[in-house]
Amino acid sequence: MQKRLILTAGINSTGYLADSWRHVGGSPLVFAEFDHYLRTTRIAHAGTLDAVFFSDHPALGADPAQRPLHSFEPLTLSTALAVAVPDIGFEITVSSTYSAPYDLARRLATLDHISGGRVICNIVSSFNPAVAANYGSAPLPPREARYRQAHEFMSVVGALLDSWELRRPADPQAGLWDPDFARPIGHRGEFYNVAGPLNVPRDRQRRALIGQAGASGPGLDFAVAYGEIIYCSLLSLSAARAFRDELHKRAIAKGRDVGSLRVVPGLVPIIGRSREEALERHEAVSGTGSEEGLLRRFARDAGIDYGALDPDAPVSGDLFTTTADQQRPAGFSQALAELARHERITPRQFVRRVEGGHRLVAGTADDIAADIIAWWRSGIVDGFNIQAPVLPDDLSDFVEQVVPRLQDAGIFPRHYESGSLRERFGLTQEASSDRYLKGSGSA
Amino acid sequence: MQKRLILTAGINSTGYLADSWRHVGGSPLVFAEFDHYLRTTRIAHAGTLDAVFFSDHPALGADPAQRPLHSFEPLTLSTALAVAVPDIGFEITVSSTYSAPYDLARRLATLDHISGGRVICNIVSSFNPAVAANYGSAPLPPREARYRQAHEFMSVVGALLDSWELRRPADPQAGLWDPDFARPIGHRGEFYNVAGPLNVPRDRQRRALIGQAGASGPGLDFAVAYGEIIYCSLLSLSAARAFRDELHKRAIAKGRDVGSLRVVPGLVPIIGRSREEALERHEAVSGTGSEEGLLRRFARDAGIDYGALDPDAPVSGDLFTTTADQQRPAGFSQALAELARHERITPRQFVRRVEGGHRLVAGTADDIAADIIAWWRSGIVDGFNIQAPVLPDDLSDFVEQVVPRLQDAGIFPRHYESGSLRERFGLTQEASSDRYLKGSGSA
Numbered sequence: 001m002q003k004r005l006i007l008t009a010g011i012n013s014t015g016y017l018a019d020s021w022r023h024v025g026g027s028p029l030v031f032a033e034f035d036h037y038l039r040t041t042r043i044a045h046a047g048t049l050d051a052v053f054f055s056d057h058p059a060l061g062a063d064p065a066q067r068p069l070h071s072f073e074p075l076t077l078s079t080a081l082a083v084a085v086p087d088i089g090f091e092i093t094v095s096s097t098y099s100a101p102y103d104l105a106r107r108l109a110t111l112d113h114i115s116g117g118r119v120i121c122n123i124v125s126s127f128n129p130a131v132a133a134n135y136g137s138a139p140l141p142p143r144e145a146r147y148r149q150a151h152e153f154m155s156v157v158g159a160l161l162d163s164w165e166l167r168r169p170a171d172p173q174a175g176l177w178d179p180d181f182a183r184p185i186g187h188r189g190e191f192y193n194v195a196g197p198l199n200v201p202r203d204r205q206r207r208a209l210i211g212q213a214g215a216s217g218p219g220l221d222f223a224v225a226y227g228e229i230i231y232c233s234l235l236s237l238s239a240a241r242a243f244r245d246e247l248h249k250r251a252i253a254k255g256r257d258v259g260s261l262r263v264v265p266g267l268v269p270i271i272g273r274s275r276e277e278a279l280e281r282h283e284a285v286s287g288t289g290s291e292e293g294l295l296r297r298f299a300r301d302a303g304i305d306y307g308a309l310d311p312d313a314p315v316s317g318d319l320f321t322t323t324a325d326q327q328r329p330a331g332f333s334q335a336l337a338e339l340a341r342h343e344r345i346t347p348r349q350f351v352r353r354v355e356g357g358h359r360l361v362a363g364t365a366d367d368i369a370a371d372i373i374a375w376w377r378s379g380i381v382d383g384f385n386i387q388a389p390v391l392p393d394d395l396s397d398f399v400e401q402v403v404p405r406l407q408d409a410g411i412f413p414r415h416y417e418s419g420s421l422r423e424r425f426g427l428t429q430e431a432s433s434d435r436y437l438k439g440s441g442s443a
Numbered sequence: 444m445q446k447r448l449i450l451t452a453g454i455n456s457t458g459y460l461a462d463s464w465r466h467v468g469g470s471p472l473v474f475a476e477f478d479h480y481l482r483t484t485r486i487a488h489a490g491t492l493d494a495v496f497f498s499d500h501p502a503l504g505a506d507p508a509q510r511p512l513h514s515f516e517p518l519t520l521s522t523a524l525a526v527a528v529p530d531i532g533f534e535i536t537v538s539s540t541y542s543a544p545y546d547l548a549r550r551l552a553t554l555d556h557i558s559g560g561r562v563i564c565n566i567v568s569s570f571n572p573a574v575a576a577n578y579g580s581a582p583l584p585p586r587e588a589r590y591r592q593a594h595e596f597m598s599v600v601g602a603l604l605d606s607w608e609l610r611r612p613a614d615p616q617a618g619l620w621d622p623d624f625a626r627p628i629g630h631r632g633e634f635y636n637v638a639g640p641l642n643v644p645r646d647r648q649r650r651a652l653i654g655q656a657g658a659s660g661p662g663l664d665f666a667v668a669y670g671e672i673i674y675c676s677l678l679s680l681s682a683a684r685a686f687r688d689e690l691h692k693r694a695i696a697k698g699r700d701v702g703s704l705r706v707v708p709g710l711v712p713i714i715g716r717s718r719e720e721a722l723e724r725h726e727a728v729s730g731t732g733s734e735e736g737l738l739r740r741f742a743r744d745a746g747i748d749y750g751a752l753d754p755d756a757p758v759s760g761d762l763f764t765t766t767a768d769q770q771r772p773a774g775f776s777q778a779l780a781e782l783a784r785h786e787r788i789t790p791r792q793f794v795r796r797v798e799g800g801h802r803l804v805a806g807t808a809d810d811i812a813a814d815i816i817a818w819w820r821s822g823i824v825d826g827f828n829i830q831a832p833v834l835p836d837d838l839s840d841f842v843e844q845v846v847p848r849l850q851d852a853g854i855f856p857r858h859y860e861s862g863s864l865r866e867r868f869g870l871t872q873e874a875s876s877d878r879y880l881k882g883s884g885s886a
Contacts, residue, residue, distance in 0.1 A: 021613065027612070028619055029612070034556055034557045058546070058642065063618070064617070064618035064625070065617075066619070068619075071642050071643050073546075073553045076519065076554055076557070079522040080523070080526045082523070083523045098543065102578060103516075103541075107516045113515065114520070130638070133637075133638035134639065135545060136635070166475070169472070170471045175507035176471050176472075176507060179507045193579050194577055194579075196577065198503065199513060200475065200515060
């Protein structure tokens, strides 16, 4: 099956940007109202987007000036939305550090049945001490241990999801199901001991698609072992090419078919009737208020004195370094460093290229559509996770103004295809099953 | 507010009885189909029942001749049903032994928001080694330790559900929410350390109703500390009176208002056009096939030789004893012993009084309605959890034939009242909040 453009919509309460709550049309308290998520999902559905994507941290931030980035539990919320909205998929974020494999496998299989195979499970290893404090007294494990745990977690979840098939009709003489096809998994490992089998039979798309968002070395190894939809921050085409090459190199080294990977970077669209209007909206919704505000924030994030910043001198890639156990996604720092290394770029340009960690495209609907079409035709990426700054308004603008241009260009469907997400994406069960077995063996 | 009859519908895959899968109209594989649960819930809704009740064990039995009693995860399934079916409540079973308090509180609050306050959470302390084996290598803790853990679990969940209120509108100057009303809980205990606050604000009914189903001594202490809807097996009015008196005595000793407790025993209705037809259906759906089959099962369950059984001699209450760590609900054994002690009853009568652990009423719709009316008018119980033997057919018969008789008798509403379940049941937030604080203090 030919690859096709994947477009998903990131949903983070009032929008992708921290200041979005000051810009939502109604009350900013919509972050705790089901109707807000329903309305947003229906807008995404009107644009035939492939999925809505719920990131997650199970913790409330301490700063009341920040909106709660995450509130409702994503799998529960997605289940409700799946009943109310057809066709569209649901990408839910789950921590491999703080979930029981049996629980996750069971909930995933339940939602996959209910939704008819519309689930992508985005596995993250938690990096937030506030999350750790809600799940016990142990400090957050170091990154390396968290990824080792994540590997074992996935291999157990995969084995559970495969542990029970209903292969023949019930037989009043022999029983309701065939015990040959309900196999205990008998897993005994470093982090988990799980008997199995799962009490939910194999689901419609056989197994939820697996998303993965870590771009560090251990994150990439995890991606090629289990991931299918790879989320990342890619700020330039050259950085995207380098990332894809590295991902494919690691995949090939593990015997993974690179055709079963989809690279889907984040994209923050800010749409104006003119480029100037888009830049003004960027200053407003970013909370910086002006170009100077953007530059001041850049200086602060890079740890340099604003007074010493020359906004028109090239940025050094060394400004953005990653430490092994930093408390933020390694991928974001890496992406910033890559951008500075790959291009001769000034702070004034830089602040218009990235927002909230992801690639910013501020301009007219034509500008944004042209950018997406160019990236897609490069063949380097498989799609984009659209991070609308303010929800639902910016997503609505994207669906009404940008999506039709992609459809007119023939790179995005006007209607939903039938079947599970796995089928629509051409990520067949056979490839998936092989991969899981390999992943399991190497864990 | 005056008490009102509570009627809930127990939903266990193909029905309450183990042999139900051989009697369902379509394929017995409906246990893994969302439409089966949707259809069943819609039937319950047509009867204005208060809630559907999902019991649960997160494990697949090893015997293929037994249908899976539990498959889809109850909270996820209930979320889907809550979107599809209005008015009706959802009682979900959750293990205090194998859930993280932060996860449960968050999912409960999410579902309570989505459903508009239609959740009852039935807390159980797992007693099944097959469940324990899916959640680690530790053996199942002894009953006493599990209840100690359950107390701490509830006090943490209660504190989390109360930890964040949205007390004033967002203020662009001061922030989105008021930090005075988002309080870390800072819980450090024997089983859990949880920082809080929860990242979901207080829900519509303020807190999900708490169900409780353990009838042992520790179970009753847990019930009076936290329970609001008390599920139990009560096989005679005299046993029901004794149970209620014991529950009230313990409640008063703890300073609990007995008016905030609702006693809702199970009831297995088997409806026939005549009593004879009902008894034949009982023999069929129980899987015993005949009265002799029922008597043979009775002898086996009591651990006596069938050849030595006199079906017409009174049963000794000592036949059914409870051990401290038995692998089945203590409440069922106790109920059997109580029945034998309170009434001079023969095995032939006994086998028609109880089925699957709960009180059986086999007869015409008039018989069953008269029984429910008599129990309700006794003032001893607050309602019944209807355990239809085969789903959805037996629930459909109950709704079509028995419910109208209860409505005609003026003891059950013809239409849903508005508001949350807590409001409908007259279990006000004030009483609940006091109780939780007391429970928390004594844990």
